[in-house]
Amino acid sequence: xxxxxxxxxxxxxxxxxxxxxxxxxxxxxxxxxxxxxxxxxxxxxxxxxxxxxxxxxxxxxxxxxxxxxxxxxxxxxxxxxxxxxxxxxxxxxxxxxxxxxxxxxxxxxxxxxxxxxxxxxxxxxxxxxxxxxxxxxxxxxxxxxxxxxxxxxxxxxxxxxxxxxxxxxxxxxxxxxxxxxxxxxxxxxxxxxxxxxxxxxxxxxxxxxxxxxxxxxxxxxxxxxxxxxxxxxxxxxxxxxxxxxxxxxxxxxxxxxxxxxxxxxxxxxxxxxxxxxxxxxxxxxxxxxxxxxxxxxxxxxxxxxxxxxxxxxxxxxxxxxxxxxxxxxxxxxxxxxxxxxxxxxxxxxxxxxxxxxxxxxxxxxxxxxxxxxxxxxxxxxxxxxxxxxxxxxxxxxxxxxxxxxxxxxxxxxxxxxxxxxxxxxxxxxxxxxxxxxxxxxxxxxxxxxxxxxxxxxxxxxxxxxxxxxxxxxxxxxxxxxxxxxxxxxxxxxxxxxxxxxxxxxxxxxxxxxxxxxxxxxxxxxxxxxxxxxxxxxxxxxxxxxxxxxxxxxxxxxxxxxxxxxxxxxxxxxxxxxxxxxxxxxxxxxxxxxxxxxxxxxxxxxxxxxxxxxxxxxxxxxxxxxx
Amino acid sequence: xxxxxxxxxxxxxxxxxxxxxxxxxxxxxxxxxxxxxxxxxxxxxxxxxxxxxxxxxxxxxxxxxxxxxxxxxxxxxxxxxxxxxxxxxxxxxxxxxxxxxxxxxxxxxxxxxxxxxxxxxxxxxxxxxxxxxxxxxxxxxxxxxxxxxxxxxx
Numbered sequence: 001x002x003x004x005x006x007x008x009x010x011x012x013x014x015x016x017x018x019x020x021x022x023x024x025x026x027x028x029x030x031x032x033x034x035x036x037x038x039x040x041x042x043x044x045x046x047x048x049x050x051x052x053x054x055x056x057x058x059x060x061x062x063x064x065x066x067x068x069x070x071x072x073x074x075x076x077x078x079x080x081x082x083x084x085x086x087x088x089x090x091x092x093x094x095x096x097x098x099x100x101x102x103x104x105x106x107x108x109x110x111x112x113x114x115x116x117x118x119x120x121x122x123x124x125x126x127x128x129x130x131x132x133x134x135x136x137x138x139x140x141x142x143x144x145x146x147x148x149x150x151x152x153x154x155x156x157x158x159x160x161x162x163x164x165x166x167x168x169x170x171x172x173x174x175x176x177x178x179x180x181x182x183x184x185x186x187x188x189x190x191x192x193x194x195x196x197x198x199x200x201x202x203x204x205x206x207x208x209x210x211x212x213x214x215x216x217x218x219x220x221x222x223x224x225x226x227x228x229x230x231x232x233x234x235x236x237x238x239x240x241x242x243x244x245x246x247x248x249x250x251x252x253x254x255x256x257x258x259x260x261x262x263x264x265x266x267x268x269x270x271x272x273x274x275x276x277x278x279x280x281x282x283x284x285x286x287x288x289x290x291x292x293x294x295x296x297x298x299x300x301x302x303x304x305x306x307x308x309x310x311x312x313x314x315x316x317x318x319x320x321x322x323x324x325x326x327x328x329x330x331x332x333x334x335x336x337x338x339x340x341x342x343x344x345x346x347x348x349x350x351x352x353x354x355x356x357x358x359x360x361x362x363x364x365x366x367x368x369x370x371x372x373x374x375x376x377x378x379x380x381x382x383x384x385x386x387x388x389x390x391x392x393x394x395x396x397x398x399x400x401x402x403x404x405x406x407x408x409x410x411x412x413x414x415x416x417x418x419x420x421x422x423x424x425x426x427x428x429x430x431x432x433x434x435x436x437x438x439x440x441x442x443x444x445x446x447x448x449x450x451x452x453x454x455x456x457x458x459x460x461x462x463x464x465x466x467x468x469x470x471x472x473x474x475x476x477x478x479x480x481x482x483x484x485x486x487x488x489x490x491x492x493x494x495x496x497x498x499x500x501x502x503x504x505x506x507x508x509x510x511x512x513x514x515x516x517x518x519x520x521x522x523x524x525x526x527x528x529x530x531x532x533x534x535x536x537x538x539x540x541x542x543x544x545x546x547x548x549x550x551x552x553x554x555x556x557x558x559x560x561x562x563x564x565x566x567x568x569x570x571x572x573x574x575x576x577x578x579x580x581x582x583x584x585x586x587x588x589x590x591x592x593x594x595x596x597x598x599x600x601x602x603x604x605x606x607x608x609x610x611x612x613x614x615x616x617x618x619x620x621x622x623x624x625x626x
Numbered sequence: 627x628x629x630x631x632x633x634x635x636x637x638x639x640x641x642x643x644x645x646x647x648x649x650x651x652x653x654x655x656x657x658x659x660x661x662x663x664x665x666x667x668x669x670x671x672x673x674x675x676x677x678x679x680x681x682x683x684x685x686x687x688x689x690x691x692x693x694x695x696x697x698x699x700x701x702x703x704x705x706x707x708x709x710x711x712x713x714x715x716x717x718x719x720x721x722x723x724x725x726x727x728x729x730x731x732x733x734x735x736x737x738x739x740x741x742x743x744x745x746x747x748x749x750x751x752x753x754x755x756x757x758x759x760x761x762x763x764x765x766x767x768x769x770x771x772x773x774x775x776x777x778x779x780x
Contacts, residue, residue: 014664
């Protein structure tokens with residue numbers, strides 16, 4: 001058990017307050033040390049170990065004990081030598097230091113004595129109180145006397161020689177801001193005076209304040225002789241005026257997690273206050289992001305998203321951290337590799353360590369890929385995986401495709417298109433990168449007109465033409481063959497992503513900044529891209545290009561805009577139709593035979609029509625699939 | 627620029643001057659910094675306790691005003707409430723408004739979060755004021771009113 005005995009505390013009182021209706025007893029970290037400057041009252045802090053002890057404490061007895069001490073000071077006339085002791089207080093408290101919740105109750109005992117006190121108030125000009133102030137400051141006396149005729153100032157102990165109440169004014173340092181009444185310290189003073197001068201039925205008191213001091217003539221009924229100690233009162237009423245303790249929740253101030261939340265928010269607000277007043281920060285804080293792949297790209301994307309205040313991030317990955325990963329993957333460490341922890345789990349756990357308030361979730365899932373054949377016995381699993389993936393896509397607002405193979409992006413692209421989600425592909429070569437925001441899926445209303453528009457519009461290209469978000473190409477639109485198993489028949493060195501290490505940081509940063517700009521478009525799902533030069537007046541953060549391609553060999557970067565291909569193997573209309581009808585079975589067929597995609601889209605006819613002609617598809621893209 | 631030694635010399639007379647003006651200033655931590663506190667009423671009628679500290683910043687070699695506001699049960703006010711209801715700075719106010727220069731940082735002596743006005747402009751501003759005999763009073767006449775503190779008349 002920790003010590004529950006009272007600790008002495010010292011409170012500075014202010015005579016300067018002018019608003020409110022009660023005297024302010026203010027405490028701070030300095031209150032445990034005596035010798036503070038100014039007007040100080042003493043008291044005790046009783047800190048209980050448990051809430052039960054706090055509740056069980058006998059409040060009446062605590063009040064009576066301190067009141068009894070004060071009353072004995074009055075009876076023995078000791079108060080005349082130590083008038084500060086008339087005002088004492090104590091606080092009972094319990095602090096739940098884990099939850100940062102506090103309960104406390106303050107008691108400043110005073111007496112209902114003498115009976116039937118009345119006050120007659122006259123204001124005092126500030127000029128007449130200057131001399132009283134100097135005396136109060138010089139001597140530190142909270143109560144002293146002023147001779148009514150000579151204005152001489154005397155210690156309160158001189159009161160014992162005074163015969164006629166009209167001969168003196170009793171000056172009391174009064175912290176009350178109320179000008180229509182004497183403050184709390186006047187009550188014990190009156191009790192003491194009435195007890196000391198049993199024949200008096202009135203006295204003159206000056207409530208000394210920095211401004212608006214008042215002079216009060218108090219009158220009272222003569223108390224009955226032989227009375228026992230008078231009835232004490234003094235527990236503070238709560239904000240509702242009830243005799244109950246105060247509850248304070250300071251978790252917002254002291255809980256380190258909340259402190260971090262506030263600091264993160266404040267830092268983002270600085271962008272708003274200092275640079276971009278109209279920025280909609282809530283579009284980041286409320287965003288739900290799904291990252292396919294928790295490798296170098298996925299980790300860096302997540303870290304950058306966190307910087308924007310994104311709070312909900314989910315990872316999908318099916319592999320474990322290997323020894324080569326931690327030096328590049330900014331969310332994994334040696335230990336994660338040693339214990340072969342899952343990449344998604346590792347990344348999510350790291351995000352939570354970095355920022356405990358983040359909602360990071362890991363999903364250990366294999367994304368079904370064209371050309372990666374599936375056995376009949378595994379079909380049940382495939383069905384579940386497709387269902388799970390589709391559910392996840394539905395639940396999120398934005399998808400980042402940061403997987404290491406080309407074909408792994410196929411199903412996520414299809415699903416993003418179906419559910420009209422923002423999807424951003426990020427891919428790396430050795431010293432090149434590409435970031436593509438996939439065209440948003442057609443909404444049911446615009447479908448027809450836009451399809452018609454695209455066929456006529458694609459012939460004419462003007463530099464400043466804006467291509468609607470729904471008309472932009474996806475990662476696969478430029479392809480005229482279906483994606484296949486790119487890891488088959490490759491040696492180990494060919495299967496690994498080999499890229500300049502800084503590339504992932506650059507590309508991830510670019511991808512998130514592209515998203516941050518898209519989100520500032522009035523209707524993000526309608527953000528068009530410019531066919532020519534990027535238009536930096538598109539949003540308050542600047543341009544929203546369709547593609548960004550960078551070449552570190554030359555330290556150059558360019559933006560591109562490509563229209564959607566209506567026979568695309570991933571976002572084409574026929575594919576959407578087929579998936580709508582056959583669901584996971586279509587995925588199974590494509591896995592076992594990617595050429596199914598070419599049949600469905602009619603790409604095979606296209607290929608046949610250019611029979612024997614070598615189609616020289618982009619070299620860049622084949623590197624990118626690594 | 628104000629040396630730390632001169633700050634400690636001046637802070638004593640600064641507090642004396644404030645007290646003589648009937649303002650509730652006092653020295654803290656054996657004169658390391660000065661403190662003021664008073665009650666204020668918010669537009670919604672709530673009474674809050676306002677605290678301001680004048681503390682030396684050795685990096686910028688200037689005094690810095692630190693401040694905070696508490697409800698009567700000791701709960702500090704939220705930043706947004708401070709800006710809107712206490713300092714009464716509108717969202718639309720220009721970039722020069724102190725809103726952009728307020729930071730929420732750990733108090734150098736108390737270790738809890740307090741607001742301050744960033745000292746990066748102080749030195750330049752004080753050069754324009756030409757402060758030969760005293761530094762703190764002219765400094766306070768610029769910074770005090772920014773958080774609605776009363777300044778004595780010179």
